[in-house]
Amino acid sequence: MAFLDLSQLNKSFGPNHVVKDFDLSIAQGEFVSLLGPSGCGKTTVLRMVAGFETPSSGAIRIDGQDMTHLRPNQRNIGMVFQAYxxxxxxxxxxxxAFGLKVAGVARAETQTRVDEMLALIGLPDLGGRYPYQLSGGQQQRVALARALAVRPKxxxxxxxxxALDAKIRASLRREIRAIQQRLGITTIFVTHDQEEALSMSDRVVVMNGGRADxxxxxxEIYNTPATRFVAGFVGTLNxxxxxxTDPATxxxxxxDTPIALHRPVDAAAGTTVTLAMRPETATLGxxxxxxxxxxxxxxxxxxxxxxxxxxADLGGDSLTLDTFNRASTPPPDVGAPVTISMPPAGLVVLVA
Known part of the structure; x- marks a missing residue:
């Protein structure tokens, strides 16, 4: 049974239908990312789970309890925002300590939890500072500690x-993932950055036009994209x-080159389909x-x-491939003829 279950969620703002028939079941302790471009509905899904938006239809259940129409402070959810x-x-x-104080937690217990959270985020000696005295990365750690202090489900x-620079972002995402795994807390992470989603998540939900593509x-998302959108949005693609010519085989x-994929193709003979391939799949020679x-x-x-x-120019089509830099092997010259090889399993047929 799923710990967090989103069933047939829909959300409209006037005539704009921004989330459409969205289903997602998340196991306890799982880290799931909602990935997609701006306007795809991922933040709206997150806000419905938090209780800041009410679904037009559908249900939200946490640990078997229906949360669909409960207020945010009745859901035992921690949230970290983009702007700290x-x-x-x-x-x-x-x-x-703010959330603990609002919840009426005793002063001694509050101090214990604050100390635990500051140690968890690696800032045990900065409790007396103010936000303006911290770096952006430190401020985001504090925001995370505040969300975790109330021990949310x-x-x-x-x-x-x-809002962070690339180096701090890479370091902090490792820290967030490590903390999440240590605590075993069920997590939904919204991002438009595919590298973040792929490196941090147990599963990824690629959203497009309000739906989960x-x-x-x-x-699975990277190597076997289910739709043309997923294939093009996640990673570099040829x-x-x-x-x-033969759907069965x-x-x-x-x-002019016949290619045997050795697996059935869901398209009739004579149909034009799109073959997709990642740059690292092909090799020279x-x-x-x-x-x-x-x-x-x-x-x-x-x-x-x-x-x-x-x-490389295939005589009408262009193919990009990535190869490791080796000091003993200089790169090929522009204009040179080459042979390119790739395993059939690295070619994905896109029909959707």
């Missing part, structure tokens, strides 16, 4: 890292137009037996440090 939302006139310790994180593990033709082999000519080479990104 710390009280500037309160010290760090007072900010962390569910933790909601609304793009909490987007795909729900799966980071591995796409080619191919014609189905998964044989398609790319230009002859690969393994059974690989798809294409002839191409190098059109661009980008040196990116550990990675060299090569773009």
């Amino acid at each position: 939302a710390l009280f500037p006139n309160l010290t760090v310790a007072q900010n962390v 569910v933790l909601l994180l609304d793009e909490p890292l987007s 795909q729900i799966g593990t980071p591995f 796409t080619f137009q191919a014609v189905v 998964g044989t398609v033709t790319l230009g 002859i690969g393994e037996p059974g690989d798809v082999v294409l002839r191409a000519r190098i059109s661009d080479v980008q040196f990116l440090g550990a990675i060299i990104r090569v773009t």
Whole structure:
């Protein structure tokens, strides 16, 4: 049984239907990210779980209890916002203690929990400072401690890292994930950053136009996208137009090259489908037996440090592949003819 269950959630603002038939079941202690572009409905889903928005229809249950129409302070939920939302006139310790004070927790217990939370976020000696005396990363840690101090059943994180620079963001997302795993708290994380979602989550929900286009593990979302939108939104992608010649065996033709995918294709013979492939799937030169082999000519080479990104012309289509930088192997020259190999399993057929 799911610990947090969202069933057929819909939300409209006047004529705008922003969340549509949204279903999601989350296990206790699971970390789930809602990933998608601005306006896809992910924050609206989060606000409905928090109680800041009421669903137009559908139900929200936490640990078997219907929360759909309860006020935010009746749900035992902790929330961390993008803009920190710390009280500037309160010290760090007072900010962390705020929810406990509102809940009527005894002073001694409050002090114990504040000390625990400040130690948990790695700021045990900064309880007497004010928010303006902290860095952005430290302020976000305090916001997290305040949300966790009340021992919520569910933790909601609304793009909490987007205001931070890249280095601090990478460090803090590791810390947030480690804290979440240590406490075993059920968590929903909203982000438009695919790297955050893929690196932090047990599962990812890719949202598009108010709906969940795909729900799966980071591995599944990246390697086997269910729709054209998911394939294009998550990661860098090559796409080619191919014609189905035998749906049962998964044989398609790319230009003049027949490709055996060795799995059925859900499209009729003669149908044009899109083949999708990640840049790291292909390799220069002859690969393994059974690989798809294409002839191409190098059109661009980008040196990116550990990675060299090569773009090749297939005679109408363009293919980008990533290869590791090795000091003993210089990158190919622009204009050079090359052979490109890829395993059939690395090619995904997109029909939706």
